[in-house]
Amino acid sequence: MKKQIKLSTGDKVFNIFNYGFFAIFTILCVFPFYYLFINTISNNDLSSKGLINFLPSGIHFSNYVQILQVPGLGDAALVSFGRTIIGTFATVLASAFLGYLFTKDNMWGRKYWYRFVVITMYVQAGIIPWYITMMNLGLVNNFLAYILPGIIAPFNIILVKVFVESIPASLEESAEIDGAGHFTIFTKIILPLIKPIMATIAIFSAVGQWNSFTDTLFLITDSKLFTLQFVLYKYLNESTSLAALVKGSMSAASNLNLASMQTPTSIRMTVSMVVVLPILFVYPYFQKYFVKGVMIGAVKG
């Protein structure tokens, strides 16, 4: 079937432009990360003067070691990892369980409760009333503020419900005949079957938790509960505090070496790398789950 047809000139020109465009856009997407990376491993003095542009120079990795000593960053990393792990775990389990319950025809008022949850996707009170609520609930400067509001995500519940409905009902029925309760059916039969959709939800939720920024901005003033994203934002925005930080660590360091001494630029870029690395590492492996998630969402519309 595949005849080797000679490409016409028009086709050739088209191909050049087409490949060219995608190559350029792809480079635009990747280059910034590469640029950050080469700057973090290059001579800090050159880097802060903007002389590292395409290739690293004076390679050293001390930025990644020194970053551990920057006060507050350890806490921030702990908070970021903590909220990502706990928050993801909570929302995945809750979505799975509630999504499953909503497939049970004989639940009292099922249709109405389902709508009760789904409507919240479209009707929101707005940020000020939400902020006041969080204050009233004592969720200001509280780690739970990262976890509790995100547990019920209507969209995830829809995904699970649709997925469970596609599982043959006979599976559950046979377990019921054997005398299994709802909880046993859920853990023994449903959970193993809905793993793919749970993976999708977990991935999206984890990225959301890791990247979340505004909740810290609104609700947290206690620096012990700052996330990495928030700390990075502060570094980007308040160069004075960063300069003070650098001075502090400078006096602590015994050997003053311009090439490896921390500068505001080096701290900023190294923290950026630390924040982006988990995503860069995880993303290629999980890309299919991301795509799957979008597709299921699209089917549901």
Add this chain to the structure above:
Amino acid sequence: MRLAVNNNTIIKPIKRKKPDRYKLFFMALPFLILTFIFSYYPLYGWRYAFFDFQPGIPLSQSTFVGLQWFKSMVTNPTQAAEVVRIMKNTIAMSGLGILTSFIPLLFAVFLVEIKSNKFKKLVQVLTTIPNFISWVLVFSVAFALFSVNGGFVNQMLMNIGIIKTPINFLASDSHTWLSMWAWGQWKGLGWGSIMYLAAIAGIDQELYEAARVDGAGRFRMMWSITIPSVLPTYFVLLMLTIAGFLNNGMDQYFIFQNQINKDHIEVLDLYVYNIGITGGNFSFATVISMLKSIVSVFLLFIANGLSKLLRGESIV
């Protein structure tokens, strides 16, 4: 999916004891309470819109002002001017998004024209990465590339000799709407094309074969087969964008805002934050939040109505 449900009704599931109805409900109850607390209870906060609330003084001791805040939005010239400015920004940013919403579609249509599968896959994976990084990181990238002190772009421009002194791209109010749009495209274009790519993958290859036999060229096939096949997807996404017209979010604008570009970057959500949380004017901020939520619901109904009218399908 529907089949499973139909089977269920035909076979007649085992008759359950009555208590089971409530047992199932009680199992769901904790989650319903969570939903209530975090999604319904805040609606009660709308009452702040009708008071002259000052942070620190409990609402019970604040004076009830009725619709004063709503009225002052129109009658008070300073506030009216502010609201007009914010709406302009919001409409400009969302409008740019809607006007250029066909770009991800074109991205997908042209990407499938690439014959090398490896290259295609590489482009797909790498261009979707920016979608998964936070706006803080996008700003960090912007900072590294565009800063006055040794940022990449300034270095390049000076090396080539186009400029003599570095330009402060970030602290500038020229083309704020456009640059915000451009960052949005950088972040979202690759990811936005994924749905279209899936739609294109589902097109029957025989259509192309038949067209080729009839002598159709590449562009003819794109225009008459590929694009019509992805238009339904485009339409649904467009309706969702229209429904979310006022929801630009605030991460991006908050992070990129500074004293210089503030006039053109403040969209609704950011404005509410700036006057409410930063400025302490909770009541007026609540008024804006509230109106925004109500208008958003209307927009959703309009988009849904349009979808029903034009395609006979609802989007929600």
